[in-house]
Amino acid sequence: MLKPKVLPEILAQCNSGGVKTSMLFNRDGSLLATVGEDATAEKTNAASVSAIMANIWASFAKAGDAHVVLLDCENGRAGVTVVAGTLLLCLYGDASTPFGMLKLKAETLAKYLDAPLSQILGSGGGKDNK
Amino acid sequence: RPPRSTLMRSSAASDVYKRQGINAEYGVLERVPGLRAVYVCDRDGVTLLKALAANDKSDSDDEDVSLAAAFAVSADQVSKVHLRRVKSLATFFSQKLVVHINVLPLVVALVAEPDSNAGLLMALAGDFTNALESLRDSVEQLEEK
Numbered sequence: 001m002l003k004p005k006v007l008p009e010i011l012a013q014c015n016s017g018g019v020k021t022s023m024l025f026n027r028d029g030s031l032l033a034t035v036g037e038d039a040t041a042e043k044t045n046a047a048s049v050s051a052i053m054a055n056i057w058a059s060f061a062k063a064g065d066a067h068v069v070l071l072d073c074e075n076g077r078a079g080v081t082v083v084a085g086t087l088l089l090c091l092y093g094d095a096s097t098p099f100g101m102l103k104l105k106a107e108t109l110a111k112y113l114d115a116p117l118s119q120i121l122g123s124g125g126g127k128d129n130k
Numbered sequence: 131r132p133p134r135s136t137l138m139r140s141s142a143a144s145d146v147y148k149r150q151g152i153n154a155e156y157g158v159l160e161r162v163p164g165l166r167a168v169y170v171c172d173r174d175g176v177t178l179l180k181a182l183a184a185n186d187k188s189d190s191d192d193e194d195v196s197l198a199a200a201f202a203v204s205a206d207q208v209s210k211v212h213l214r215r216v217k218s219l220a221t222f223f224s225q226k227l228v229v230h231i232n233v234l235p236l237v238v239a240l241v242a243e244p245d246s247n248a249g250l251l252m253a254l255a256g257d258f259t260n261a262l263e264s265l266r267d268s269v270e271q272l273e274e275k
Contacts, residue, residue, distance in 0.1 A: 048210070052210075056219075059204060060197060060221045063223075070248065071208065071220075072218045074213070103248075
């Protein structure tokens with residue numbers, strides 16, 4: 001069983017090789033866990049970013065069986081993928097973050113978290129695992 | 131947003147483009163392996179120009195351009211956070227890769243084989259921005275009216 005406090009530790013493992021922040025959130029954009037370089041800025045950024053990424057995923061994924069979305073922005077690059085069928089994972093870094101790394105990390109982490117998160121979500125445990 | 135006579139404005143812009151003889155979209159089709167189609171749309175998803183690869187038999191135009199309007203909305207939203215302006219967005223489907231490029235008020239949609247080089251397609255943002263400059267200006271002027 002995946003313990004909730006282990007989640008930030010797992011997300012933190014992705015934050016290397018150009019990836020600066022990793023976050024897990026619901027389809028409605030509400031954050032479950034986020035780990036990033038600059039803790040203060042992260043709190044401000046992460047909530048807005050997760051809401052927007054959730055919207056983007058909803059728009060683009062409904063056009064078909066999307067499994068990853070990558071964004072190239074002026075100030076950074078982001079990758080979004082689905083985890084356990086119902087949650088979303090977003091990794092982002094600065095403008096020099098290699099896309100291949102972003103996509104691979106997102107897919108690998110999603111695959112790793114799939115089984116334990118599905119178990120938690122499926123059992124209706126949600127976020128109150130004590 | 132009030133309804134606009136988008137079709138009339140879009141065809142006027144498209145005529146300007148054709149008169150200027152720019153065919154960046156055709157050049158790109160030849161240069162990039164796996165690329166099936168290039169669409170240039172306005173922010174509402176109305177197609178102004180399209181170019182299909184010679185051997186492309188698919189007729190899923192509507193499907194392929196339906197995301198252009200969503201991209202325009204997403205680009206506006208993302209610009210408000212620290213990531214700032216979206217240059218391009220790649221969506222990986224099992225049967226295709228779709229890359230949208232921000233040339234707002236224009237949107238370029240590139241539809242490619244699923245194993246195509248997404249990084250290469252996204253890196254075309256600069257080329258398309260340059261090639262579509264006058265069409266973009268025309269559409270901007272028409273939008274202001």
